Amino acid sequence: GENVEQHPSTLSVQEGDSAVIKCTYSDSASNYFPWYKQELGKRPQLIIDIRSNVGEKKDQRIAVTLNKTAKHFSLHITETQPEDSAVYFCAASMRYNFNKFYFGSGTKLNVKP
Amino acid sequence: DAGVIQSPRHEVTEMGQEVTLRCKPISGHDYLFWYRQTMMRGLELLIYFNNNVPIDDSGMPEDRFSAKMPNASFSTLKIQPSEPRDSAVYFCASSSRASRSNQPQHFGDGTRLSIL
Numbered sequence: 001g002e003n004v005e006q007h008p009s010t011l012s013v014q015e016g017d018s019a020v021i022k023c024t025y026s027d028s029a030s031n032y033f034p035w036y037k038q039e040l041g042k043r044p045q046l047i048i049d050i051r052s053n054v055g056e057k058k059d060q061r062i063a064v065t066l067n068k069t070a071k072h073f074s075l076h077i078t079e080t081q082p083e084d085s086a087v088y089f090c091a092a093s094m095r096y097n098f099n100k101f102y103f104g105s106g107t108k109l110n111v112k113p
Numbered sequence: 114d115a116g117v118i119q120s121p122r123h124e125v126t127e128m129g130q131e132v133t134l135r136c137k138p139i140s141g142h143d144y145l146f147w148y149r150q151t152m153m154r155g156l157e158l159l160i161y162f163n164n165n166v167p168i169d170d171s172g173m174p175e176d177r178f179s180a181k182m183p184n185a186s187f188s189t190l191k192i193q194p195s196e197p198r199d200s201a202v203y204f205c206a207s208s209s210r211a212s213r214s215n216q217p218q219h220f221g222d223g224t225r226l227s228i229l
Contacts, residue, residue: 044156
């Protein structure tokens with residue numbers, strides 16, 4: 001099956017700086033890559049996703065890039081704010097596997113005011 | 114839409130007792146997933162259903178765990194007998210496969226389970 005690795009496990013940035021979280025996947029059949037944000041004690045919530053026919057997608061301060069050749073995708077958060085502090089999970093899903101997601105191990109982002 | 118609804122939100126019980134967690138997926142979604150989240154193991158997929166049929170239960174830890182989906186709007190995850198190592202947050206998620214392409218999974222608020 002698919003294997004998703006996520007780095008770093010923890011990330012601390014100053015408010016206003018940018019944050020980048022990287023994920024790699026192993027199966028070239030993966031074609032859908034969502035990112036989830038989980039605040040303490042809350043449920044994971046989708047913040048952005050990208051499909052394999054697109055190289056980059058932006059939504060205000062967040063963006064995701066995908067490199068299919070290298071099998072990696074990244075989450076970029078610009079102008080970070082304290083409310084961005086949370087655990088972020090990447091995931092990969094294959095076209096033939098019934099919407100099953102393979103999640104990364106998570107990145108705990110701390111934005112210092 | 115109310116989103117994915119899970120109950121109870123918190124459950125504290127003694128080891129050996131039966132525990133039943135409940136989930137109502139988003140109306141119209143034909144996939145339902147049960148996850149377990151712990152600090153040590155992160156998010157683990159336990160089992161998922163498509164059109165009420167279990168597709169993959171390879172993540173179910175052992176025979177003490179069972180899951181059912183009797184209809185499109187209800188699923189249960191049962192642990193019998195429960196053990197302290199089952200303590201975790203259990204999430205239910207649902208999704209659809211619109212246009213034959215994968216879609217986001219939407220998570221419920223989870224059940225925080227503590228086995229004493």
